[in-house]
Amino acid sequence: MKKLLFLLILIAAPLLRAQNDGVMQGFNGEWKHATNQILQLAEATPADKYSWRPAPGVRSISEVYMHIAIANFYYLGLMGIKTPDISDEKLEATVTKKADVIDWLKRSFTAVESARASLKPGDLNRKLKVWGMDVTLDDLYLRAIIHANEHMGQAIAYARMNGIVPPWSKPAAK
Numbered sequence: 047m048k049k050l051l052f053l054l055i056l057i058a059a060p061l062l063r064a065q066n067d068g069v070m071q072g073f074n075g076e077w078k079h080a081t082n083q084i085l086q087l088a089e090a091t092p093a094d095k096y097s098w099r100p101a102p103g104v105r106s107i108s109e110v111y112m113h114i115a116i117a118n119f120y121y122l123g124l125m126g127i128k129t130p131d132i133s134d135e136k137l138e139a140t141v142t143k144k145a146d147v148i149d150w151l152k153r154s155f156t157a158v159e160s161a162r163a164s165l166k167p168g169d170l171n172r173k174l175k176v177w178g179m180d181v182t183l184d185d186l187y188l189r190a191i192i193h194a195n196e197h198m199g200q201a202i203a204y205a206r207m208n209g210i211v212p213p214w215s216k217p218a219a220k
Contacts, residue, residue, distance in 0.1 A: 073162070073187060073188075073191065074159075074162070076191055077155075077158065077159065077162075077191055077194075080191060080194050080195050080198060081151075081155040081194065083198060083212070083214055084111070084114065084151065084155075084194065084198050084201065085148065085151060085152065085155075086212070086213045086214060087198070087201055087202065087205055087210075087212050087213070088111055088144075088147065088148050088151060088201075089148065090205070090210060090211075090212070090213050091107060091144070091205060091208075091210055092210075093143070093144040095107055095208050095210070096108040096142060096143070096144050096147065097142060098204070098208060100204065100207060105138075105200075106142075107201070107204050107205075108141070108142045108143075108144075108147050109138050109139060110197055110200055110201050110204065111147045111148075111150075111151055111201065112137065112138040112139075112141050112147055112150060113138055113197060114151065114154070114193070114194055114197050114198075115147075115150040115151050115153070115154040116132050116137060116138060116150075116154075117190070117193050118154035118155065118157065118158050118190055118194070119132050119154055119157065120132060121158075121186050121187075121189060121190045121193075122157055122158065122161055124174065124176050124186060125161065125174065125183055125186055127157075127161050129157065130153070158187075158190055162187060165183070169183060170182060170183050170184035170187070171183070171184065174186070
C-alpha cells in the first residue's frame with residue numbers, strides 16, 4: 047500500500063507542478079503563472095465574444111484585457127521606462143479585435159518581464175513618488191501583478207458566463 051501511494055505521488059507531482067507553473071516562486075514565477083493563464087483564457091475565448099459585456103456601461107471582454115495591458119505599460123511609465131503611447135483615453139475601447147488585444151497583452155507582459163530582468167541589485171528599493179505616495183519599484187511591480195490577477199478573476203467570470211471553461215481547469219484527457 048505504501049509503495050502504491052508513493053507511486054501515485056510520483057506520478058501526480060509533475061502534473062500538479064505543471065498546472066501551478068510558477069506558483070510560490072517569487073515575483074517572476076507568479077507573473078509567469080498569471081500571465082500564462084490570462085493568455086490561455088484570451089486565446090480560448092472566441093473572437094465574437096470579445097464585444098460581450100455583462101451589462102451596459104461595464105467593460106467588455108476586450109476592454110478588460112486591454113485594461114490589463116494598458117495598466118502594465120502605465121506602471122512601467124511610472125518607473126521611467128519608455129512604453130508605447132497609451133495616452134489615448136479611448137484605446138481600451140478601440141482595440142477590440144482578438145488578435146490585436148492578444149498582441150497588446152503579450153507585448154505588455156513581455157515589457158514587464160524585460161524591465162524587471164534588467165534591474166540591478168538594489169533597484170527594486172529605488173524610491174518614486176506615485177499618486178502622492180512614496181513607493182518603490184518593487185511596490186509598482188507588486189501592484190502590476192495584483193492588478194493582473196484582479197482582472198483575471200473578472201475575465202474568468204466573464205468566460206464562465208459565456209460557457210467558456212478556463213483551459214487550466216478542464217479535466218485532463220483520459
